[in-house]
Amino acid sequence: MPAREPEPGAEELLVIDDDPDAGEFIRHLGMNAGYRVTITSSFQEFKTVYADRASIIVIDLMMPDVDGVEVLRFLRSKKCSAGLILVSAVDQRIINSVSHLARRQGLCVIRGMQKPFAPNKFAEILNNASAEFEKLEDTRSAERRHETSGVVTAAEISNALERDEFRILYQPKITIGNENFLSVEALLRWQHPVLGLLRPRQFIHVAESDGLIDRLTEVVMARSFPRLAQWLKGGLDIYLSLNLSPRSLVALDLPDRVAQRAQVHGLPAERIILEVTESWLISDVVPALDVLSRFRIKGFGLSIDDFGTGYATLGQLREIPFTELKIDRSFISGARANEDARTIADSSVRLGRRLKLNVVAEGVETLDDWKLVKNLGCDMAQGYFIAKPLRGDDVADWFIGWRARADIA
Numbered sequence: 001m002p003a004r005e006p007e008p009g010a011e012e013l014l015v016i017d018d019d020p021d022a023g024e025f026i027r028h029l030g031m032n033a034g035y036r037v038t039i040t041s042s043f044q045e046f047k048t049v050y051a052d053r054a055s056i057i058v059i060d061l062m063m064p065d066v067d068g069v070e071v072l073r074f075l076r077s078k079k080c081s082a083g084l085i086l087v088s089a090v091d092q093r094i095i096n097s098v099s100h101l102a103r104r105q106g107l108c109v110i111r112g113m114q115k116p117f118a119p120n121k122f123a124e125i126l127n128n129a130s131a132e133f134e135k136l137e138d139t140r141s142a143e144r145r146h147e148t149s150g151v152v153t154a155a156e157i158s159n160a161l162e163r164d165e166f167r168i169l170y171q172p173k174i175t176i177g178n179e180n181f182l183s184v185e186a187l188l189r190w191q192h193p194v195l196g197l198l199r200p201r202q203f204i205h206v207a208e209s210d211g212l213i214d215r216l217t218e219v220v221m222a223r224s225f226p227r228l229a230q231w232l233k234g235g236l237d238i239y240l241s242l243n244l245s246p247r248s249l250v251a252l253d254l255p256d257r258v259a260q261r262a263q264v265h266g267l268p269a270e271r272i273i274l275e276v277t278e279s280w281l282i283s284d285v286v287p288a289l290d291v292l293s294r295f296r297i298k299g300f301g302l303s304i305d306d307f308g309t310g311y312a313t314l315g316q317l318r319e320i321p322f323t324e325l326k327i328d329r330s331f332i333s334g335a336r337a338n339e340d341a342r343t344i345a346d347s348s349v350r351l352g353r354r355l356k357l358n359v360v361a362e363g364v365e366t367l368d369d370w371k372l373v374k375n376l377g378c379d380m381a382q383g384y385f386i387a388k389p390l391r392g393d394d395v396a397d398w399f400i401g402w403r404a405r406a407d408i409a
Protein backbone atom coordinates (compact mmCIF):
# COMPACT_ATOMS: atom_id res chain seq x y z
CA MET A 1 0.00 0.00 0.00
CA PRO A 2 1.58 3.33 -0.99
CA ALA A 3 2.03 5.78 1.85
CA ARG A 4 -0.07 8.97 1.98
CA GLU A 5 1.58 12.26 1.01
CA PRO A 6 1.93 14.55 4.05
CA GLU A 7 -0.43 17.52 4.26
CA PRO A 8 1.13 20.98 4.12
CA GLY A 9 2.11 21.94 7.67
CA ALA A 10 2.26 18.30 8.78
CA GLU A 11 4.26 17.57 11.92
CA GLU A 12 7.73 16.15 11.53
CA LEU A 13 8.83 12.68 12.56
CA LEU A 14 12.62 12.37 12.74
CA VAL A 15 14.23 8.94 12.85
CA ILE A 16 17.76 7.80 13.66
CA ASP A 17 18.29 4.13 12.83
CA ASP A 18 21.22 2.51 11.01
CA ASP A 19 19.08 -0.33 9.67
CA PRO A 20 17.63 0.85 6.30
CA ASP A 21 14.77 -1.66 6.43
CA ALA A 22 13.66 -0.45 9.85
CA GLY A 23 13.96 3.14 8.59
CA GLU A 24 11.75 2.50 5.56
CA PHE A 25 9.26 0.64 7.70
CA ILE A 26 8.95 3.57 10.10
CA ARG A 27 8.75 6.00 7.17
CA HIS A 28 5.77 4.11 5.80
CA LEU A 29 3.94 4.00 9.14
CA GLY A 30 4.81 7.62 9.89
CA MET A 31 3.49 8.90 6.58
CA ASN A 32 0.30 6.93 7.05
CA ALA A 33 -0.13 8.59 10.40
CA GLY A 34 0.15 11.96 8.61
CA TYR A 35 3.72 12.91 9.50
CA ARG A 36 6.42 14.43 7.35
CA VAL A 37 9.19 11.86 7.86
CA THR A 38 12.98 12.37 7.87
CA ILE A 39 15.20 9.30 8.19
CA THR A 40 18.85 9.50 9.21
CA SER A 41 21.16 6.51 9.45
CA SER A 42 24.14 7.93 11.38
CA PHE A 43 24.69 10.27 14.30
CA GLN A 44 26.60 12.67 12.04
CA GLU A 45 23.65 12.94 9.68
CA PHE A 46 21.20 13.23 12.58
CA LYS A 47 23.14 16.14 14.10
CA THR A 48 23.20 17.93 10.75
CA VAL A 49 19.50 17.51 10.13
CA TYR A 50 18.36 18.20 13.70
CA ALA A 51 16.77 21.61 14.06
CA ASP A 52 14.29 21.25 16.92
CA ARG A 53 11.34 21.17 14.53
CA ALA A 54 10.39 17.53 14.93
CA SER A 55 7.48 16.75 17.20
CA ILE A 56 8.42 13.08 17.44
CA ILE A 57 11.90 11.53 17.34
CA VAL A 58 12.44 7.78 17.02
CA ILE A 59 15.84 6.67 18.32
CA ASP A 60 17.50 3.31 17.82
CA LEU A 61 19.52 2.75 20.98
CA MET A 62 22.21 0.63 19.34
CA MET A 63 24.05 1.76 16.26
CA PRO A 64 27.61 1.21 15.05
CA ASP A 65 28.85 4.79 15.51
CA VAL A 66 26.85 5.87 18.55
CA ASP A 67 24.63 4.55 21.28
CA GLY A 68 21.27 5.94 22.32
CA VAL A 69 22.61 7.44 25.52
CA GLU A 70 24.90 9.70 23.49
CA VAL A 71 22.01 10.75 21.25
CA LEU A 72 20.00 11.61 24.37
CA ARG A 73 22.91 13.64 25.72
CA PHE A 74 22.97 15.59 22.45
CA LEU A 75 19.21 16.20 22.60
CA ARG A 76 19.47 17.37 26.16
CA SER A 77 22.21 19.83 25.25
CA LYS A 78 19.82 21.20 22.60
CA LYS A 79 17.01 21.41 25.18
CA CYS A 80 14.95 19.22 22.88
CA SER A 81 11.23 19.27 23.61
CA ALA A 82 10.09 16.59 21.14
CA GLY A 83 8.35 13.40 22.21
CA LEU A 84 10.83 10.51 22.05
CA ILE A 85 10.23 6.89 21.11
CA LEU A 86 13.19 4.66 22.02
CA VAL A 87 13.53 1.43 20.08
CA SER A 88 16.06 -1.35 20.15
CA ALA A 89 16.64 -5.04 19.86
CA VAL A 90 18.37 -4.99 23.26
CA ASP A 91 16.82 -6.30 26.45
CA GLN A 92 13.60 -4.49 27.46
CA ARG A 93 15.26 -3.80 30.81
CA ILE A 94 17.96 -1.71 29.13
CA ILE A 95 15.31 0.22 27.22
CA ASN A 96 13.50 0.84 30.51
CA SER A 97 16.58 2.14 32.26
CA VAL A 98 17.54 4.41 29.37
CA SER A 99 13.97 5.78 29.31
CA HIS A 100 14.24 6.41 32.99
CA LEU A 101 17.57 8.20 32.55
CA ALA A 102 16.13 10.37 29.76
CA ARG A 103 13.14 11.37 31.87
CA ARG A 104 15.40 12.22 34.78
CA GLN A 105 17.28 14.53 32.43
CA GLY A 106 14.07 16.33 31.55
CA LEU A 107 13.50 14.74 28.13
CA CYS A 108 10.03 13.63 27.17
CA VAL A 109 9.92 9.88 26.48
CA ILE A 110 6.61 8.71 25.06
CA ARG A 111 7.49 5.06 24.83
CA GLY A 112 10.33 2.52 24.84
CA MET A 113 9.86 -0.42 22.49
CA GLN A 114 11.66 -3.64 21.76
CA LYS A 115 12.42 -4.62 18.14
CA PRO A 116 11.01 -6.25 16.13
CA PHE A 117 7.79 -4.38 16.81
CA ALA A 118 4.38 -5.27 15.51
CA PRO A 119 3.34 -2.74 12.79
CA ASN A 120 -0.08 -2.27 14.43
CA LYS A 121 1.44 -1.45 17.77
CA PHE A 122 3.84 1.11 16.32
CA ALA A 123 1.12 2.68 14.17
CA GLU A 124 -1.13 2.95 17.20
CA ILE A 125 1.61 4.70 19.17
CA LEU A 126 2.22 7.16 16.34
CA ASN A 127 -1.50 7.84 16.00
CA ASN A 128 -1.83 8.51 19.72
CA ALA A 129 1.53 10.27 20.04
CA SER A 130 0.20 13.83 20.01
CA ALA A 131 -2.38 13.09 22.70
CA GLU A 132 0.13 11.24 24.85
CA PHE A 133 2.72 13.92 24.33
CA GLU A 134 0.29 16.61 25.49
CA LYS A 135 -0.61 14.58 28.54
CA LEU A 136 3.08 14.20 29.42
CA GLU A 137 3.69 17.90 28.84
CA ASP A 138 0.76 18.74 31.12
CA THR A 139 2.12 16.65 33.96
CA ARG A 140 5.59 18.01 33.41
CA SER A 141 4.46 21.61 33.60
CA ALA A 142 2.26 20.78 36.61
CA GLU A 143 5.33 19.30 38.29
CA ARG A 144 7.40 22.33 37.38
CA ARG A 145 4.75 24.61 38.88
CA HIS A 146 4.77 22.44 41.94
CA GLU A 147 8.52 22.59 42.25
CA THR A 148 8.79 26.32 41.80
CA SER A 149 5.95 26.89 44.24
CA GLY A 150 7.99 24.87 46.71
CA VAL A 151 10.91 27.25 47.06
CA VAL A 152 10.78 28.15 50.72
CA THR A 153 13.48 29.34 53.07
CA ALA A 154 14.47 28.29 56.56
CA ALA A 155 13.34 31.69 57.87
CA GLU A 156 9.86 31.09 56.48
CA ILE A 157 9.72 27.67 58.13
CA SER A 158 10.78 29.26 61.37
CA ASN A 159 8.00 31.85 61.06
CA ALA A 160 5.50 29.15 60.22
CA LEU A 161 6.48 27.30 63.38
CA GLU A 162 5.84 30.46 65.38
CA ARG A 163 2.51 31.03 63.64
CA ASP A 164 1.50 27.39 64.05
CA GLU A 165 0.86 26.77 60.34
CA PHE A 166 1.69 23.05 60.33
CA ARG A 167 -1.06 20.43 60.19
CA ILE A 168 -1.18 16.66 60.27
CA LEU A 169 -3.15 14.37 57.97
CA TYR A 170 -3.60 10.72 58.86
CA GLN A 171 -3.44 8.02 56.22
CA PRO A 172 -4.97 4.65 57.20
CA LYS A 173 -2.92 1.48 56.90
CA ILE A 174 -5.09 -1.58 57.21
CA THR A 175 -4.48 -5.26 57.97
CA ILE A 176 -5.52 -7.47 55.09
CA GLY A 177 -8.26 -9.84 56.25
CA ASN A 178 -8.63 -8.33 59.72
CA GLU A 179 -10.79 -5.23 60.11
CA ASN A 180 -10.66 -5.12 63.89
CA PHE A 181 -7.91 -2.60 64.27
CA LEU A 182 -6.38 0.24 62.38
CA SER A 183 -3.06 2.04 61.96
CA VAL A 184 -2.64 5.58 60.73
CA GLU A 185 0.48 7.32 59.46
CA ALA A 186 0.91 10.96 60.40
CA LEU A 187 1.82 13.03 57.33
CA LEU A 188 2.97 16.60 57.72
CA ARG A 189 1.37 19.51 55.85
CA TRP A 190 2.10 23.21 55.87
CA GLN A 191 -0.88 25.48 55.46
CA HIS A 192 1.04 28.31 53.82
CA PRO A 193 -0.81 31.65 53.81
CA VAL A 194 0.12 32.39 50.17
CA LEU A 195 1.18 29.13 48.54
CA GLY A 196 -1.62 26.99 49.98
CA LEU A 197 -1.24 23.49 51.36
CA LEU A 198 2.38 22.33 50.95
CA ARG A 199 3.57 18.73 51.03
CA PRO A 200 6.75 17.62 52.80
CA ARG A 201 8.90 17.35 49.68
CA GLN A 202 8.44 21.09 49.20
CA PHE A 203 10.02 22.01 52.52
CA ILE A 204 11.44 19.02 54.45
CA HIS A 205 14.85 19.18 52.74
CA VAL A 206 15.21 22.84 53.73
CA ALA A 207 14.28 22.00 57.32
CA GLU A 208 16.77 19.13 57.28
CA SER A 209 19.70 21.15 56.01
CA ASP A 210 18.97 24.15 58.25
CA GLY A 211 18.64 22.28 61.53
CA LEU A 212 14.88 22.76 61.85
CA ILE A 213 13.82 19.15 61.40
CA ASP A 214 13.71 18.33 65.10
CA ARG A 215 11.31 21.20 65.68
CA LEU A 216 9.04 19.79 62.97
CA THR A 217 9.18 16.34 64.57
CA GLU A 218 8.16 18.00 67.86
CA VAL A 219 5.18 19.60 66.11
CA VAL A 220 4.12 16.25 64.66
CA MET A 221 4.23 14.67 68.12
CA ALA A 222 2.55 17.63 69.80
CA ARG A 223 -0.38 17.33 67.42
CA SER A 224 -0.68 13.60 66.89
CA PHE A 225 -0.09 12.26 70.40
CA PRO A 226 -3.15 13.92 71.99
CA ARG A 227 -5.12 12.75 68.95
CA LEU A 228 -4.01 9.16 69.47
CA ALA A 229 -4.91 9.40 73.16
CA GLN A 230 -8.34 10.70 72.22
CA TRP A 231 -8.96 7.86 69.73
CA LEU A 232 -7.89 5.22 72.24
CA LYS A 233 -10.10 6.75 74.90
CA GLY A 234 -12.98 6.65 72.42
CA GLY A 235 -12.54 2.88 72.07
CA LEU A 236 -10.71 2.74 68.73
CA ASP A 237 -8.09 -0.01 68.53
CA ILE A 238 -5.57 2.16 66.72
CA TYR A 239 -1.80 2.53 66.17
CA LEU A 240 0.12 5.62 65.04
CA SER A 241 3.14 5.78 62.70
CA LEU A 242 5.47 8.77 62.56
CA ASN A 243 8.12 9.57 59.97
CA LEU A 244 11.57 10.35 61.32
CA SER A 245 14.13 12.10 59.20
CA PRO A 246 17.43 10.20 59.00
CA ARG A 247 18.98 13.46 60.17
CA SER A 248 17.20 13.13 63.51
CA LEU A 249 18.80 9.76 64.22
CA VAL A 250 22.04 11.41 65.29
CA ALA A 251 20.39 12.94 68.37
CA LEU A 252 21.06 10.35 71.04
CA ASP A 253 18.33 11.68 73.32
CA LEU A 254 15.59 11.30 70.68
CA PRO A 255 14.15 8.05 72.15
CA ASP A 256 13.92 9.73 75.56
CA ARG A 257 12.14 12.77 74.14
CA VAL A 258 9.61 10.62 72.27
CA ALA A 259 9.06 8.37 75.31
CA GLN A 260 8.55 11.39 77.55
CA ARG A 261 5.95 12.90 75.24
CA ALA A 262 4.14 9.56 74.97
CA GLN A 263 4.08 9.26 78.73
CA VAL A 264 2.60 12.73 79.15
CA HIS A 265 -0.40 11.58 77.11
CA GLY A 266 -0.57 8.15 78.73
CA LEU A 267 0.31 6.38 75.48
CA PRO A 268 1.82 2.87 75.57
CA ALA A 269 4.98 2.78 73.41
CA GLU A 270 3.59 -0.25 71.54
CA ARG A 271 0.96 2.03 69.98
CA ILE A 272 3.62 4.14 68.24
CA ILE A 273 5.68 3.06 65.24
CA LEU A 274 8.64 5.07 63.99
CA GLU A 275 9.32 4.96 60.28
CA VAL A 276 12.79 5.62 58.89
CA THR A 277 13.79 5.38 55.25
CA GLU A 278 16.50 3.08 54.08
CA SER A 279 18.66 6.06 53.03
CA TRP A 280 20.39 6.62 56.40
CA LEU A 281 22.12 3.26 56.08
CA ILE A 282 24.69 4.79 53.77
CA SER A 283 25.82 7.34 56.35
CA ASP A 284 27.33 6.79 59.76
CA VAL A 285 25.27 3.94 61.17
CA VAL A 286 26.63 3.80 64.72
CA PRO A 287 24.66 6.70 66.29
CA ALA A 288 21.56 5.63 64.36
CA LEU A 289 21.93 2.07 65.61
CA ASP A 290 22.18 3.40 69.16
CA VAL A 291 18.99 5.45 68.73
CA LEU A 292 17.03 2.71 66.97
CA SER A 293 17.96 0.02 69.49
CA ARG A 294 16.84 2.24 72.34
CA PHE A 295 13.50 2.91 70.64
CA ARG A 296 12.95 -0.85 70.50
CA ILE A 297 14.06 -1.36 74.11
CA LYS A 298 11.47 1.22 75.14
CA GLY A 299 8.82 -0.76 73.25
CA PHE A 300 8.21 1.39 70.16
CA GLY A 301 7.70 -0.24 66.76
CA LEU A 302 10.34 0.42 64.09
CA SER A 303 9.58 0.44 60.41
CA ILE A 304 11.95 0.51 57.46
CA ASP A 305 10.26 2.83 54.96
CA ASP A 306 10.55 2.99 51.15
CA PHE A 307 12.16 -0.44 51.17
CA GLY A 308 13.84 -1.30 47.88
CA THR A 309 14.95 2.24 47.03
CA GLY A 310 17.95 2.45 49.35
CA TYR A 311 20.99 0.43 50.11
CA ALA A 312 20.09 -1.79 53.05
CA THR A 313 22.09 -4.98 53.04
CA LEU A 314 20.59 -8.21 54.26
CA GLY A 315 23.05 -8.18 57.16
CA GLN A 316 21.89 -4.73 58.27
CA LEU A 317 18.28 -5.80 58.09
CA ARG A 318 19.07 -8.59 60.48
CA GLU A 319 21.15 -6.45 62.82
CA ILE A 320 18.70 -3.61 63.23
CA PRO A 321 15.67 -4.46 65.33
CA PHE A 322 13.03 -3.49 62.78
CA THR A 323 9.48 -4.72 63.35
CA GLU A 324 8.03 -3.66 60.02
CA LEU A 325 9.04 -3.41 56.38
CA LYS A 326 7.24 -1.04 53.99
CA ILE A 327 7.72 -1.89 50.34
CA ASP A 328 8.15 1.31 48.36
CA ARG A 329 5.15 2.33 46.33
CA SER A 330 7.09 2.37 43.06
CA PHE A 331 7.29 -1.44 43.18
CA ILE A 332 3.61 -1.83 43.98
CA SER A 333 2.12 0.50 41.39
CA GLY A 334 4.92 -0.44 38.97
CA ALA A 335 4.14 -4.13 39.34
CA ARG A 336 1.11 -3.83 37.08
CA ALA A 337 3.15 -3.10 33.98
CA ASN A 338 6.65 -4.15 34.88
CA GLU A 339 7.77 -7.66 35.63
CA ASP A 340 10.99 -6.55 37.35
CA ALA A 341 9.02 -4.39 39.79
CA ARG A 342 6.77 -7.36 40.51
CA THR A 343 9.79 -9.56 41.19
CA ILE A 344 11.25 -7.01 43.61
CA ALA A 345 7.90 -6.69 45.41
CA ASP A 346 7.58 -10.46 45.61
CA SER A 347 11.07 -11.06 47.00
CA SER A 348 10.71 -8.16 49.47
CA VAL A 349 7.56 -9.79 50.85
CA ARG A 350 9.32 -13.14 51.21
CA LEU A 351 12.34 -11.54 52.84
CA GLY A 352 10.19 -9.59 55.28
CA ARG A 353 8.20 -12.63 56.23
CA ARG A 354 11.32 -14.74 56.77
CA LEU A 355 12.64 -12.04 59.10
CA LYS A 356 9.24 -12.09 60.86
CA LEU A 357 8.55 -8.46 60.02
CA ASN A 358 5.15 -6.95 59.48
CA VAL A 359 5.11 -6.47 55.69
CA VAL A 360 3.28 -3.40 54.40
CA ALA A 361 2.57 -2.54 50.76
CA GLU A 362 2.45 1.21 50.07
CA GLY A 363 0.84 2.89 47.07
CA VAL A 364 -2.12 0.53 46.62
CA GLU A 365 -4.03 2.67 44.14
CA THR A 366 -6.40 0.34 42.30
CA LEU A 367 -8.42 -2.82 42.73
CA ASP A 368 -5.73 -4.65 40.72
CA ASP A 369 -3.01 -3.43 43.12
CA TRP A 370 -5.15 -4.59 46.02
CA LYS A 371 -5.52 -8.08 44.52
CA LEU A 372 -1.81 -8.19 43.82
CA VAL A 373 -0.72 -7.34 47.37
CA LYS A 374 -3.19 -9.88 48.74
CA ASN A 375 -1.72 -12.54 46.46
CA LEU A 376 1.84 -11.57 47.35
CA GLY A 377 1.00 -12.23 50.99
CA CYS A 378 1.50 -8.72 52.43
CA ASP A 379 0.21 -8.28 55.98
CA MET A 380 -0.94 -4.70 55.58
CA ALA A 381 -1.76 -2.25 52.83
CA GLN A 382 -1.85 1.51 52.44
CA GLY A 383 -2.74 3.69 49.49
CA TYR A 384 -5.36 5.76 47.71
CA PHE A 385 -7.47 2.65 47.02
CA ILE A 386 -7.97 2.27 50.76
CA ALA A 387 -7.93 5.92 51.76
CA LYS A 388 -6.23 9.21 51.01
CA PRO A 389 -4.63 11.03 53.94
CA LEU A 390 -7.56 12.20 56.13
CA ARG A 391 -8.18 14.97 58.62
CA GLY A 392 -8.00 13.71 62.18
CA ASP A 393 -11.72 14.40 62.69
CA ASP A 394 -12.64 12.12 59.79
CA VAL A 395 -10.67 9.00 60.75
CA ALA A 396 -13.22 7.32 63.04
CA ASP A 397 -16.09 7.71 60.53
CA TRP A 398 -13.90 6.51 57.70
CA PHE A 399 -13.07 3.37 59.68
CA ILE A 400 -16.76 2.52 60.19
CA GLY A 401 -17.29 2.84 56.42
CA TRP A 402 -14.22 0.77 55.63
CA ARG A 403 -15.28 -2.09 57.89
CA ALA A 404 -18.65 -2.20 56.16
CA ARG A 405 -16.97 -2.14 52.74
CA ALA A 406 -14.39 -4.79 53.68
CA ASP A 407 -17.15 -7.06 55.05
CA ILE A 408 -18.80 -7.16 51.65
CA ALA A 409 -15.56 -7.62 49.69
Ligand code: C2E
Residues within 6 Å of the ligand: 171, 186, 187, 188, 199, 200, 201, 204, 217, 220, 243, 244, 245, 275, 305, 306, 329, 362, 363, 364, 365, 382, 383, 384, 385, 389
Ligand atom coordinates in the same frame (compact mmCIF):
# COMPACT_ATOMS: atom_id res chain seq x y z
P1 C2E B 1 6.18 8.31 52.82
O1 C2E B 1 6.53 8.09 54.24
O2 C2E B 1 6.53 7.25 51.85
O3 C2E B 1 4.63 8.65 52.81
C1 C2E B 1 3.75 8.21 51.81
C2 C2E B 1 3.51 9.30 50.80
O4 C2E B 1 2.82 8.74 49.69
C3 C2E B 1 2.60 10.42 51.30
O5 C2E B 1 2.99 11.59 50.63
C4 C2E B 1 1.24 9.97 50.84
O6 C2E B 1 0.32 11.02 50.70
C5 C2E B 1 1.56 9.36 49.51
N1 C2E B 1 0.64 8.29 49.14
C6 C2E B 1 -0.15 7.55 49.94
N2 C2E B 1 -0.85 6.65 49.24
C7 C2E B 1 -0.50 6.80 47.95
C8 C2E B 1 -0.89 6.15 46.72
O7 C2E B 1 -1.71 5.24 46.69
N3 C2E B 1 -0.29 6.59 45.59
C9 C2E B 1 0.62 7.60 45.59
N4 C2E B 1 1.15 7.98 44.43
N5 C2E B 1 1.01 8.24 46.71
C10 C2E B 1 0.45 7.85 47.88
P2 C2E B 1 3.34 12.92 51.42
O8 C2E B 1 2.38 13.13 52.54
O9 C2E B 1 3.53 14.00 50.41
O10 C2E B 1 4.73 12.60 52.10
C11 C2E B 1 5.88 12.44 51.34
C12 C2E B 1 7.04 12.02 52.20
O11 C2E B 1 7.41 13.04 53.11
C13 C2E B 1 6.72 10.82 53.07
O12 C2E B 1 6.85 9.66 52.30
C14 C2E B 1 7.75 10.96 54.17
O13 C2E B 1 8.99 10.40 53.78
C15 C2E B 1 7.91 12.46 54.29
N6 C2E B 1 7.15 12.93 55.47
C16 C2E B 1 5.83 13.06 55.65
N7 C2E B 1 5.55 13.52 56.89
C17 C2E B 1 6.74 13.66 57.52
C18 C2E B 1 7.13 14.07 58.84
O14 C2E B 1 6.31 14.38 59.70
N8 C2E B 1 8.48 14.09 59.10
C19 C2E B 1 9.40 13.73 58.18
N9 C2E B 1 10.70 13.76 58.53
N10 C2E B 1 9.07 13.32 56.95
C20 C2E B 1 7.76 13.29 56.62
Ligand code: CA
Residues within 6 Å of the ligand: 185, 243, 275, 305
Ligand atom coordinates in the same frame (compact mmCIF):
# COMPACT_ATOMS: atom_id res chain seq x y z
CA1 CA C 1 6.37 6.77 55.79
Ligand code: CA
Residues within 6 Å of the ligand: 305, 306, 326, 328, 329, 362
Ligand atom coordinates in the same frame (compact mmCIF):
# COMPACT_ATOMS: atom_id res chain seq x y z
CA1 CA D 1 7.16 5.20 52.01
